[in-house]
Amino acid sequence: DVKVTQSSRYLVKRTGEKVFLECVQDMDHENMFWYRQDPGLGLRLIYFSYDVKMKEKGDIPEGYSVSREKKERFSLILESASTNQTSMYLCASRSNRNTGELFFGEGSRLTVL
């Protein structure tokens, strides 16, 4: 069974802290994505990676960075967390760009105080 695992379901951090959200997929997928989900705004793309060490900005990259050193792992980094980054973060992977089927993790709910 395919699996995308996000390291933390719930996190509480303080303003200014550095935050790492980890995501691992076991399907040898090329593409990986980070979305944030907020009520009334749906899913918004932060960053994506189409291959190892490759990354592209999505619609809302400000305040975030990413790392993909290995194919199975895609990390989202908040260099200095702010309260407006309180949100649900969803990681997803896809085998390649020719399919619309993304496999999502269960999400990481981050609260920044």
Add this chain to the structure above:
Amino acid sequence: GENVGLHLPTLSVQEGDNSIINCAYSNSASDYFIWYKQESGKGPQFIIDIRSNMDKRQGQRVTVLLNKTVKHLSLQIAATQPGDSAVYFCAENKNSGYALNFGKGTSLLVTP
């Protein structure tokens, strides 16, 4: 990103009835469209997709219709069940892009 929007934020249907969830898109260059279902506390899950060269595609109890003339996409669920209660998102995969652009979602509530 491109506008992928939904007509109704919430939809309530009785168990056993058919459900129709609508979605409008604005990017004519999109080459396929996808529907996702998100249950409470879980990540979105793929339901069905349709290529831009098709008008209709059927799955198990679901049908997706694409009307390119009016840039409209719909998801029909036959004989709606309580387990269908969830938020449904439409998404588009632009021809030149890697990423999917999601709509804001419609909440479907199935009542007994």
